[in-house]
Amino acid sequence: MERTLILIKPNALQRGIVGDIITRFERKGLRLAGMKMLFMTDELVAEHYAHLVERPFFPYLKASMQAAPLIACCLEGAEAVETVRLMVGVTNSRKALPGTIRGDFSMSGEQNVVHASDSVENALVEINRFFNPAELYDYESAVTRFEYGGEESQKYM
Numbered sequence: 547m548e549r550t551l552i553l554i555k556p557n558a559l560q561r562g563i564v565g566d567i568i569t570r571f572e573r574k575g576l577r578l579a580g581m582k583m584l585f586m587t588d589e590l591v592a593e594h595y596a597h598l599v600e601r602p603f604f605p606y607l608k609a610s611m612q613a614a615p616l617i618a619c620c621l622e623g624a625e626a627v628e629t630v631r632l633m634v635g636v637t638n639s640r641k642a643l644p645g646t647i648r649g650d651f652s653m654s655g656e657q658n659v660v661h662a663s664d665s666v667e668n669a670l671v672e673i674n675r676f677f678n679p680a681e682l683y684d685y686e687s688a689v690t691r692f693e694y695g696g697e698e699s700q701k702y703m
């Protein structure tokens with residue numbers, strides 16, 4: 547099944563909403579394939595946000611990602627990348643729709659509580675950036691047949 551990476555950012559850890567965020571994904575039916583707490587090094591920030599290093603706000607973004615540890619999760623499900631991005635909402639939380647994670651938990655474009663991979667291709671790169679293969683788990687789900695239809699099981703699993 548498709549996998550994606552989410553980072554529950556240091557601002558969410560400080561605010562004590564890590565559980566609320568993970569609960570959203572669990573309730574949706576996205577399965578945890580891996581989870582860890584870590585501190586983002588200079589190297590990790592530079593790699594992960596390479597597309598933004600030239601932007602004026604980059605020093606603020608870097609500081610915010612290193613303000614405390616974060617929680618990295620690998621989530622699994624049919625079309626997980628797109629589904630998770632929809633659940634997270636647009637970058638600027640003030641414009642993110644109510645019902646999305648950013649829309650419900652944040653007022654900020656920078657301190658926007660979660661990162662989520664934006665394409666299947668990037669998800670593979672980002673999962674490898676944060677997890678060793680041995681830290682990701684394949685396990686049988688007892689409820690998959692109640693979460694997905696027969697045709698979907700053929701197509702996505």
Ligand code: IDP
Pocket residue numbers: 598603607636637655656657658660661662664
């Ligand atoms: P995304 O997180 O929605 O994929 P990206 O454009 O990849 O958005 O930006 C990565 C992160 O950089 C954002 O989540 C946010 O924390 C920060 N960021 C993006 N644009 C801005 C901005 O204009 N001002 C301040 N921070 C920003």
Ligand code: MG
Pocket residue numbers: 662664
């Ligand atoms: Mg992004």
